[in-house]
Amino acid sequence: MFRLSGKVAIITGAAGGMGLASAKLFAKEGAKVVATDIQFDLLQKEVNAINKSGGDVLALELDVTSPEGWKSVVEKTIKKYGKVDILVNNAGIHIAKGILEAAVDDWNKVIAINTTSVFLGMKEVIPHMQKNGGGSIINISSIAALVGGASDGGGAAYSASKGAVRSLTKHAAQNFAKDKIRVNSIHPGAIYTPMMEKSGLSREAAIDLLKSDYPLPPHVGEADDIAYGVLYLASDESRFVTGEELVIDGGFVTR
Ligand SMILES: NC(=O)c1ccc[n+]([C@@H]2O[C@H](COP(=O)([O-])OP(=O)(O)OC[C@H]3O[C@@H](n4cnc5c(N)ncnc54)[C@H](O)[C@@H]3O)[C@@H](O)[C@H]2O)c1
Numbered sequence: 631m632f633r634l635s636g637k638v639a640i641i642t643g644a645a646g647g648m649g650l651a652s653a654k655l656f657a658k659e660g661a662k663v664v665a666t667d668i669q670f671d672l673l674q675k676e677v678n679a680i681n682k683s684g685g686d687v688l689a690l691e692l693d694v695t696s697p698e699g700w701k702s703v704v705e706k707t708i709k710k711y712g713k714v715d716i717l718v719n720n721a722g723i724h725i726a727k728g729i730l731e732a733a734v735d736d737w738n739k740v741i742a743i744n745t746t747s748v749f750l751g752m753k754e755v756i757p758h759m760q761k762n763g764g765g766s767i768i769n770i771s772s773i774a775a776l777v778g779g780a781s782d783g784g785g786a787a788y789s790a791s792k793g794a795v796r797s798l799t800k801h802a803a804q805n806f807a808k809d810k811i812r813v814n815s816i817h818p819g820a821i822y823t824p825m826m827e828k829s830g831l832s833r834e835a836a837i838d839l840l841k842s843d844y845p846l847p848p849h850v851g852e853a854d855d856i857a858y859g860v861l862y863l864a865s866d867e868s869r870f871v872t873g874e875e876l877v878i879d880g881g882f883v884t885r
Contacts, residue, residue: 632660633865638711640664640703642694642751643721645673647823648770651853652718652860653677657685659861661716664707666692668721694721694747700754713762716864717755719748719795720770724825726784737787744791745798752802756811764810767802768863770856771795771815773879780843781819781882783829792817796875803873812872814863819844819879821851846880 639656643649644665653665657680665680667673670691677689688710692699707714722744725736748769759765772792774782782789795815802813820826820840822833831839833850841849859876862868877883 632658633861633867634659634661634716637661637715637864638664638707638713639716639718639864640666640707640714640751640755641718641720642666642692642747645669645676647825648818648821648853648856648860649718649720650676651857652720653687654680654685655854655857655861656716656864657687659865661864662711663687664690664703664711666690666694666703666721668693694719694751695742697750697754700750704754704758708758714755714758715762715765717751717765717767718770718860718864719751719767720860721747722770722791722825724783724785724788724829726829727786728784729786732786740785740787740791741794744788745794748795748798752798752813756802756806756809759811760806760809765812766864766868767799767811767813768860769795769799769813769815770860771799771817771875773817773819773877773883775815776817776875776877777883780840800873807872812863812868814868814871814874814876816856816859816863817875817877817879817883818856819851819877819882820849821853821856823853826850843885844880844882845884849880851878851880 645667775796
């Protein structure tokens with residue numbers, strides 16, 4: 631018996647970083663996974679590797695800002711696996727521009743990918759969870775939704791987008807508890823994924839830069855540190871947990 635036996639999960643942004651780590655862990659724990667990303671070739675390559683080691687994962691291209699894209703992914707999920715038990719809204723981007731530097735286009739892009747996507751995903755999946763007698767939705771927010779300062783890497787729209795994910799999670803948790811649908815948010819601190827790599831920092835440089843903000847060694851987390859939290863919230867082990875904020879940040883917000 632595995633922790634997600636018999637469950638069907640949709641994960642966004644699964645071609646790398648936390649989304650990929652969650653897809654691998656879910657497959658290992660017995661879930662059937664629909665892994666989605668806008669980078670389809672990379673996603674398919676990663677999914678092939680998971681399936682080679684015994685997973686049951688379907689790769690689908692999805693731009694999370696597209697309502698039609700969401701409709702198609704959910705339809706294909708129901709066709710192949712018959713239901714959706716778990717939705718992980720993980721896809722996201724970061725633009726390191728403050729209020730004075732960001733253009734309106736930067737703002738709109740970040741809000742669309744980080745926040746509107748969460749609304750669209752829940753809108754499409756919740757009716758199926760209602761029919762199915764319940765489900766678990768995990769929205770990846772950030773410590774930027776909780777505190778200011780270094781938490782948002784200098785991104786004004788990023789901060790706002792993740793704050794909105796936090797409050798939208800609570801809205802959904804209240805409204806769909808009656809349907810046994812649980813909705814929780816995860817608030818990662820600095821995690822070494824392709825997102826951080828793209829900013830030009832090596833892991834060692836990131837640790838050096840961040841160790842005074844993140845008291846718990848190794849001072850910068852790994853994608854698996856988040857995936858284990860996602861797994862807990864996805865599984866029935868958290869059946870009495872909803873509207874909660876799981877902070878995984880090496881102690882950043884405790885300062
Ligand atoms: N890495 C961190 O330090 C950190 C900290 C706090 C929160 N987060 C959040 O965690 C989540 C995962 O981040 P990560 O670090 O693994 O990032 P990542 O860049 O490694 O992975 C994000 C994935 O999202 C995909 N994506 C981007 N735009 C998309 C779109 N329009 N449609 C579909 N997919 C799209 C990318 O292709 C990528 O595979 C994000 O929501 C991010 O904001 C990250």
